[in-house]
Amino acid sequence: MTDSKNSRRAPGKRERLAAAAARVLHEKGVEQTTLADIARAADVPVGNVYYYFKTKNELVEAAIDAHAQGLRTLTDALDELPTPQDRLKALLNGWIEQRELTARYGCPTGSLASELDKRADGLDGAVAEVMRRLVDWAARQFGAMGREDDARELAVALVASYQGISLLTNTFREPELMAVEGRRLERWIDSLA
Known part of the structure; x- marks a missing residue:
């Protein structure tokens, strides 16, 4: 024992x-x-x-x-929620909860991706794979909402919105921007159901 x-x-x-x-x-x-x-x-x-x-x-x-493992752990936990809308909104809420950190340093994975893109050592492809997994997971959620035809486009739009607001939140050092965008994205997700 x-x-x-x-x-x-x-x-x-x-x-x-x-x-x-x-x-x-x-x-x-x-x-x-x-x-x-x-x-x-x-x-x-x-x-x-x-x-x-x-x-x-x-x-x-x-x-x-470590970023990839964190994403796997997060999406595994989100997958326990009952509906794809709940899962996507919980993802948004997680991003919103990190808004102070984002205001100070930017998105952990997005910032790393941007920096590694300027190097010629191939690490940009590894971090891109982490982002791709997030987009793929979000696409599955939109597909489960009955949006199979445009699930990938919607997933890219969601992640792009997050990356864009992360950049602005960091640039302006205004955490509330993340919360405002999160609420807008929640309404958007509701409108798609």
């Missing part, structure tokens, strides 16, 4: 480094972030970083994987 406390072990150094990389890269950007910044945020000696990640790009990949 296993002790339930022992079965929920604390994240290891690799997981802590990946989570710290996602957070620090969001706050400082890829170019301004050092391995020492990530090690400090993960509470791991900087020399230990190289045991798990040989290069900064490997840490960026781990951060992208």
Whole structure:
């Protein structure tokens, strides 16, 4: 018989480094972030970083994987809600709840995607896949609402609205913009049902 406390072990150094990389890269950007910044945020000696990640790009990949895992966890939880409208609105509410963070640093995945697009190391494709998964999930929700013919277009519109309002919320440092747009998008979702 296993002790339930022992079965929920604390994240290891690799997981802590990946989570710290996602957070620090969001706050400082890829170019301004050092391995020492990530090690400090993960509470791991900087020399230990190289045991798990040989290069900064490997840490960026781990951060992208952390974004992907976070999206999977979120959509799995949202999929438990009874209707596609409920799921889409819960997604919006999650974005709205993050509005203070967005005002300060922008969308975590969108900011990373924008920054990686300027590099020639292929990481832009990995972060694009995370965004694609979000669009695909949203398209399934719109399809379940009976909008099979334009589900993908609606999903792109939803994610584009979020990315656009994230940029404006960050640029103007006005978290309330996110809340206003979230309420507008809720009405839009209702109008499609």
